[in-house]
Amino acid sequence: MAVDPSVAASRSEEAAEAFFHAAPPLHDRDLVAGSLADFVARHSAGSGGVVCVTSGGTTVPLEQRCVRYIDNFSSGQRGAASTEYFLKAGYAVIFIHRRGSKQPYCRFLPEDSFLDLFELGEDLEIQVPQSHSSVVKAAISNYRKAINEGMLLKLPFTTIFEYLQLLQMVANSMNCLGHRAMFYLAAAVSDFYVPWESMAKHKIESAGGPLNMQLNQVPKMLFILRNIWAPSAFCVSFKLETDPNILLQKAEMALKKYGMNVVVANELANYKDVAVMVTRSGRTTVSRSRKEEDMEEQLTNILMKMHSEHIAQHNL
Amino acid sequence: MAVDPSVAASRSEEAAEAFFHAAPPLHDRDLVAGSLADFVARHSAGSGGVVCVTSGGTTVPLEQRCVRYIDNFSSGQRGAASTEYFLKAGYAVIFIHRRGSKQPYCRFLPEDSFLDLFELGEDLEIQVPQSHSSVVKAAISNYRKAINEGMLLKLPFTTIFEYLQLLQMVANSMNCLGHRAMFYLAAAVSDFYVPWESMAKHKIESAGGPLNMQLNQVPKMLFILRNIWAPSAFCVSFKLETDPNILLQKAEMALKKYGMNVVVANELANYKDVAVMVTRSGRTTVSRSRKEEDMEEQLTNILMKMHSEHIAQHNL
Numbered sequence: 001m002a003v004d005p006s007v008a009a010s011r012s013e014e015a016a017e018a019f020f021h022a023a024p025p026l027h028d029r030d031l032v033a034g035s036l037a038d039f040v041a042r043h044s045a046g047s048g049g050v051v052c053v054t055s056g057g058t059t060v061p062l063e064q065r066c067v068r069y070i071d072n073f074s075s076g077q078r079g080a081a082s083t084e085y086f087l088k089a090g091y092a093v094i095f096i097h098r099r100g101s102k103q104p105y106c107r108f109l110p111e112d113s114f115l116d117l118f119e120l121g122e123d124l125e126i127q128v129p130q131s132h133s134s135v136v137k138a139a140i141s142n143y144r145k146a147i148n149e150g151m152l153l154k155l156p157f158t159t160i161f162e163y164l165q166l167l168q169m170v171a172n173s174m175n176c177l178g179h180r181a182m183f184y185l186a187a188a189v190s191d192f193y194v195p196w197e198s199m200a201k202h203k204i205e206s207a208g209g210p211l212n213m214q215l216n217q218v219p220k221m222l223f224i225l226r227n228i229w230a231p232s233a234f235c236v237s238f239k240l241e242t243d244p245n246i247l248l249q250k251a252e253m254a255l256k257k258y259g260m261n262v263v264v265a266n267e268l269a270n271y272k273d274v275a276v277m278v279t280r281s282g283r284t285t286v287s288r289s290r291k292e293e294d295m296e297e298q299l300t301n302i303l304m305k306m307h308s309e310h311i312a313q314h315n316l
Numbered sequence: 317m318a319v320d321p322s323v324a325a326s327r328s329e330e331a332a333e334a335f336f337h338a339a340p341p342l343h344d345r346d347l348v349a350g351s352l353a354d355f356v357a358r359h360s361a362g363s364g365g366v367v368c369v370t371s372g373g374t375t376v377p378l379e380q381r382c383v384r385y386i387d388n389f390s391s392g393q394r395g396a397a398s399t400e401y402f403l404k405a406g407y408a409v410i411f412i413h414r415r416g417s418k419q420p421y422c423r424f425l426p427e428d429s430f431l432d433l434f435e436l437g438e439d440l441e442i443q444v445p446q447s448h449s450s451v452v453k454a455a456i457s458n459y460r461k462a463i464n465e466g467m468l469l470k471l472p473f474t475t476i477f478e479y480l481q482l483l484q485m486v487a488n489s490m491n492c493l494g495h496r497a498m499f500y501l502a503a504a505v506s507d508f509y510v511p512w513e514s515m516a517k518h519k520i521e522s523a524g525g526p527l528n529m530q531l532n533q534v535p536k537m538l539f540i541l542r543n544i545w546a547p548s549a550f551c552v553s554f555k556l557e558t559d560p561n562i563l564l565q566k567a568e569m570a571l572k573k574y575g576m577n578v579v580v581a582n583e584l585a586n587y588k589d590v591a592v593m594v595t596r597s598g599r600t601t602v603s604r605s606r607k608e609e610d611m612e613e614q615l616t617n618i619l620m621k622m623h624s625e626h627i628a629q630h631n632l
Contacts, residue, residue: 059387065558065584067504071375071387100416105431115421115459124453126442137440143431188383192527211508211531242381268381 009227015219020168022196023161032155033169036094039153040173043092049307050177051091052170054187055079056098058160062194062213069159070215074188076101077272078238081296082184083152084142089304092151094174096166096187099156104146105139108132160190164221171229179311181233183225184303188240193218222258232314234307236262240271251278261310262303275299279306325543331535336484338512339477348471349485352410355469356489359408365623366493367407368486370503371395372414374476378529380515385475386531390504392417393588394554397612398500399468400458405620408467410490412482412503415472420462421455424448476506480537487545495627497549499541500619504556509534538574548630550623552578556587567594577626578619591615595622 026032043050056079057072080102083093087104095104117136121127128136146152155170157163174181192215226235237260241247244267251265255278265276274287275295284302288295342348359366372395373388396418399409403420411420433452437443444452462468471486473479490497508531542551553576557563560583567581571594581592590603591611600618604611 062386063558067389067556067558067584068506069387069389070378071385073383073385103431115419115456118452118456119460120453120456126444126452126456128442136434136442137436140431140434140436140442144435190384210533213529213531215527215529217526240383242379242383268383 009223012220012223013228016221016224019219020165023165024196026162026165026169029165029169032166033173035153036155036169036173039092039094039150040176042150044176047180049086049091049180049182049304049311050094050174051086051182051184052094052096052167052174053079053083053086053184054096054163054167055083056101057188058098058163058190059158060160060190060193060215064196070190070192072188072190074098074101076103077107078296079184079186080104080107081294082186082300085294085297085300086184086304087142087146087151089300091182091304092153093146094153094155094170096155096157096163096170098187099158103154104152105143108135108139160193160218161196163187163189164218167221167225168229171225171233174233175230178232179234179314181230182303182307183230183233183235183237184300185222185235185237189218189221191218192216220258222254222260226259234310235260236264236303238264238266240266240268242268244269248276248278248283251276255280262306264299277302325539328536328539329544332537332540335535336481339481340512342478342481342485345481345485348482349489351469352471352485352489355408355410355466356492358466360492363496365402365407365496365498365620365627366410366490367402367498367500368410368412368483368490369395369399369402369500370412370479370483371399372417373504374414374479374506375474376476376506376509376531377515378510380512386506386508388504388506390414390417392419393423394612395500395502396420396423397610398502398616401610401613401616402500402620403458403462403467405616407498407620408469409462410469410471410486412471412473412479412486414503415474419470420468421459424451424455476509476534477512479503479505480534483537483541484545487541487549490549491546494548495550495630497546498619498623499546499549499551499553501538501551501553505534505537507534508532536574538570538576542575550619550626551576552580552619554580554582556582556584558584560585564592564594564599567592571596578622580615593618 056076057074060070062068062070076098079097083095083104086093117128117132119127119129155166157166194215222237237254237258239247239251239254241250247265247267251263254260255263261279263278265278272295274285277284277286286295286298286302372392373390376386378384378386392414395413399411399420402409433444433448435443435445471482473482510531538553553570553574555563555567555570557566563581563583567579570576571579577595579594581594588611590601593600593602602611602614602618
């Protein structure tokens with residue numbers, strides 16, 4: 001028997017409240033709240049779009065004094081690239097990102113060492129090899145522009161506890177923007193966690209043979225975001241699966257269950273090359289033809305068009 | 317009843333063999349083997365010390381097509397800093413490091429974005445603010461020197477499977493260096509893992525309620541390293557605990573059980589400020605008096621002195 005939607009909503013709210021109640025409080029909460037309030041106030045005065053991009057994977061600590069944790073695979077490439085294209089199109093961006101994940105305008109960096117990019121000239125001045133010079137200069141210039149013009153706010157997280165608290169703060173704060181707000185939820189969020197209170201205080205001993213762990217499900221915050229925190233916003237979530245046979249079915253389910261406007265479906269094997277945008281009115285496939293292209297350019301352009309329609313519809 | 321040492325050795329060997337047999341093969345194994353053989357051959361002709369520094373945390377995949385994994389906390393700061401001091405003292409360094417962890421000469425970089433360090437001048441030339449100029453220039457110059465003179469070989473890993481295969485290859489390859497070889501095992505290695513064969517092929521479903529996991533113990537490779545792969549080398553391992561009450565006792569145990577020459581004992585709460593070096597002949601505490609200092613300078617200097625004595629003793 002299907003569960004009554006209002007019952008589902010109140011159950012989700014209870015689960016979310018219990019999660020937040022048990023979570024360790026966010027470090028620097030007041031500082032974050034302040035810069036967030038300033039950012040939103042400045043942009044609510046304008047008429048442009050404001051998008052919250054989430055990026056990178058969340059960790060689940062297994063010990064309170066954390067030595068070990070469960071992590072979700074995500075380089076943050078999609079979120080960082082998309083942020084660049086949103087900024088280019090004039091959106092203000094709140095970039096909630098995993099510490100150490102890919103950053104906007106830094107995606108081209110050598111994986112291991114940024115020192116590989118630089119040389120010292122004869123007069124000991126810092127040089128970039130000719131081959132990379134224009135890329136590095138454009139990156140510095142675009143990044144400075146976004147920061148100086150107040151179009152980009154970067155908020156870092158590591159754990160699932162930090163991520164969900166930040167998302168709640170940002171959503172509540174963006175609520176005043178109504179339909180002009182977009183959520184682009186590209187972060188890879190843990191489905192399971194160990195409640196803080198039941199967590200081992202110290203490093204788990206390795207001498208006692210095999211380790212058995214029980215992990216609880218993280219409350220479905222997409223539902224809360226959509227229905228309580230940001231009811232007017234344009235919401236885009238992502239579904240990544242390794243098994244192509246269940247991918248679209250799971251994307252359709254997320255669309256309905258959480259009330260997303262768009263679910264972007266990806267397969268792990270080719271997520272950089274192709275994605276299917278699932279909406280209530282149908283499916284759109286985007287793909288790139290060359291490795292040098294960013295699929296995020298197409299993806300964000302289509303989404304911004306849909307977002308414009310979403311705003312227009314509600315302003316009738 | 318105590319276990320006969322030869323029985324313990326053969327049990328450890330069996331466990332190690334089973335682990336390697338079941339591990340996914342190392343990507344680019346031949347390429348790594350080639351550059352490793354060149355590096356060791358070049359330095360075996362000389363008379364200087366060669367150290368293998370391991371750095372950063374290993375991951376334990378929970379799924380074969382890996383979306384989720386267990387990770388060990390480690391920035392790689394200790395390994396990266398120590399590598400700089402070993403190079404400065406004339407050692408050749410094989411730096412086995414976690415992808416994305418701190419790199420030698422790059423430790424000063426801003427956490428989020430290297431773009432924060434750079435500006436464009438009036439003629440669009442790349443500039444570093446005066447405050448950071450000398451640090452950045454010294455970094456570029458020292459890094460280029462180490463690479464150009466063939467003193468630094470960097471080998472990256474992500475998973476526990478990659479890490480242990482690399483360590484085995486390096487140890488076997490360094491065996492010809494005899495007592496001139498040092499192992500400085502600063503990586504945070506997982507104690508538990510999921511055997512590849514019993515691992516979920518696809519992303520673990522989140523719809524089925526709480527998740528129960530059983531993890532196996534990783535074979536104690538320190539024992540194998542000391543007794544089989546590198547019997548003549550000078551071996552330094554690290555012990556990190558959150559509970560100070562059991563720290564030194566566990567370090568003493570590791571010293572005896574695995575036959576290390578030195579175990580460096582650290583408490584998570586103050587591992588950057590103080591460490592206790594435990595040897596068969598006693599304990600030495602090293603600490604830093606100012607935040608600007610690297611404790612690694614003292615630590616590596618004492619270890620290189622011990623290593624010289626180790627070489628001298630065996631050359632009598």
